[in-house]
Amino acid sequence: MAQETILVVEDDQNIAKLVRYNLEKAGYRVFVTITGEDALEHLSKQMADLIILDLMLPKMDGLETCRRLKDDSRLSSIPIMILTARGEEVDRVVGFELGADDYVVKPFSPRELVLRAKTILRRGQGKSKQVQLKENLRSGDLEIDIPRHRVSVKGKEIVLTPMEFKLLTILLERRGRVQSREQLLSDVWNIEADVTTRTVDTHVKRLRQKLGRAGDVLETIRGLGYRFMDDEE
Numbered sequence: 001m002a003q004e005t006i007l008v009v010e011d012d013q014n015i016a017k018l019v020r021y022n023l024e025k026a027g028y029r030v031f032v033t034i035t036g037e038d039a040l041e042h043l044s045k046q047m048a049d050l051i052i053l054d055l056m057l058p059k060m061d062g063l064e065t066c067r068r069l070k071d072d073s074r075l076s077s078i079p080i081m082i083l084t085a086r087g088e089e090v091d092r093v094v095g096f097e098l099g100a101d102d103y104v105v106k107p108f109s110p111r112e113l114v115l116r117a118k119t120i121l122r123r124g125q126g127k128s129k130q131v132q133l134k135e136n137l138r139s140g141d142l143e144i145d146i147p148r149h150r151v152s153v154k155g156k157e158i159v160l161t162p163m164e165f166k167l168l169t170i171l172l173e174r175r176g177r178v179q180s181r182e183q184l185l186s187d188v189w190n191i192e193a194d195v196t197t198r199t200v201d202t203h204v205k206r207l208r209q210k211l212g213r214a215g216d217v218l219e220t221i222r223g224l225g226y227r228f229m230d231d232e233e
Contacts, residue, residue, distance in 0.1 A: 003028065004028050004029065004050070005028070005029045005047070005049050006048060006052060007031050007033065008020060009034075009038075009039045009051065009053045009062070010052070010054045010083065011057055018110060019113065020032055022114050026117075035060065036059070036064065036065030039065060043069075047075075048078055050079050052080075052081045052083050053083065062082060066098045069099075070099040073159060077159055079101040079102075080099065080101055081101060081104060081117065081120060082100045082103045084103075084105065085105070099206075101120050102116050120162070137172045139172060142211065142214045142217070144165075144169055151211075153212065158210050160210065163188060163203060166188050167203050170187055170188060175230055176227065176229070177227065178221050178224050178225055179225050181201070181225050183225070204220075
């Protein structure tokens with residue numbers, strides 16, 4: 001099995017060394033850049049399986065870097081873990097809305113950081129035993145190949161981020177049943193939000209855009225949440 005690659009985008013030399021040491025000790029191949037611009041340049045030549053991204057970067061900050069990564073079709077499927085000293089709820093919400101997969105606040109436990117990275121990488125591969133046991137899901141022209149972590153419409157593959165894939169899979173598995181935003185935040189992102197957040201709304205909007213007409217099955221239930229419509233509908 002090929003060694004998984006992690007790109008760390010961190011301008012604090014001591015933190016970058018700490019993160020790199022612990023990830024390499026866990027068996028990962030690690031690269032470090034100190035700016036968002038350098039990260040994008042690096043990724044144009046060397047892809048990564050995970051990006052650990054600081055928010056407080058010189059020049060282009062972490063949120064803008066995250067936005068550019070998610071807007072690039074070649075890079076948008078790479079999971080992102082935000083690592084920052086900014087721990088306010090609004091920063092976490094904005095990070096998730098931009099497509100980040102996890103959010104770790106400094107100071108942090110190196111062991112926890114490594115465990116979170118492992119979890120994200122396993123999730124992205126879609127190779128857990130539980131997932132392997134599931135059958136592929138289909139609705140009309142839309143098909144989700146769970147073991148291979150692929151989504152297609154009329155046979156054409158649609159590139160989704162790990163969070164978009166998980167959200168679509170959960171909605172399709174529960175077709176016909178309304179899912180509240182709070183429930184989806186808990187089941188997809190594993191977070192309990194006690195503030196108003198547009199994280200779910202943003203991801204559903206992106207899913208609809210990527211799926212085209214097939215995305216019409218994602219129904220908004222005003223005041224409640226979202227529902228994947230039954231085939232009969």
